Amino acid sequence: MNKELTHLRVNGEEREIAITPNRLLLDALREDLGLTGSKRGCDDSSCGCCAVLIDGTPMLSCVALAASYEGREITTVEGLGGPGELDPVQEGYAEMGGAQCGYCTPGFMIATKALLDRNPDPTMDEIREALSGNLCRCTGYMQIYESVKYAIEKLRAKSATQAPATR
Ligand code: FES
Ligand code: FES
Numbered sequence: 001m002n003k004e005l006t007h008l009r010v011n012g013e014e015r016e017i018a019i020t021p022n023r024l025l026l027d028a029l030r031e032d033l034g035l036t037g038s039k040r041g042c043d044d045s046s047c048g049c050c051a052v053l054i055d056g057t058p059m060l061s062c063v064a065l066a067a068s069y070e071g072r073e074i075t076t077v078e079g080l081g082g083p084g085e086l087d088p089v090q091e092g093y094a095e096m097g098g099a100q101c102g103y104c105t106p107g108f109m110i111a112t113k114a115l116l117d118r119n120p121d122p123t124m125d126e127i128r129e130a131l132s133g134n135l136c137r138c139t140g141y142m143q144i145y146e147s148v149k150y151a152i153e154k155l156r157a158k159s160a161t162q163a164p165a166t167r
Helices: 025-032 088-095 105-118 124-130 142-162
Strands: 004-010 013-019 051-054 057-060 073-075
Touching: 004 025, 013 025, 051 105, 057 105, 088 105, 088 142, 105 124, 105 142, 124 142
Parallel strands: 004 073
Antiparallel strands: 004 013, 051 057, 051 073
């Protein structure tokens, strides 16, 4: 199969890569663009390790064709934040032990980010539901839920400091 020039917008940057039409988005991200945060766990849409955001919605990149996402906003875990400017979601997982071996963590952080962007004050049931497509073999999940709660508190504190003063 011939390679074709494909333009992907990833973490706010336009990237051009030469790929075959059947190139999986996970492989394009990891091997063509060097963004190795997204992980290959099961390769059959069961574990959530490979999740990325497409226009803000979580998507499993192990079952997505890269060429289908030209013109869409793709966000990987690297795009959430970095050293010195961590997203509250990343801070939560770091502070509350939500990452142990860390293999599942990028997928959990992507699912958490999507949840809190659309619902900054979720119930416990909503948190469990939003993370139900992600599997973790290390933590027993409680630390992950605590990580999400930490992120919620950080976001709440941040929006309180940004709220305009009222008389
Ligand atoms: S690697 Fe994609 S869901 Fe497991
Ligand atoms: S931290 Fe190891 S699989 Fe989740």
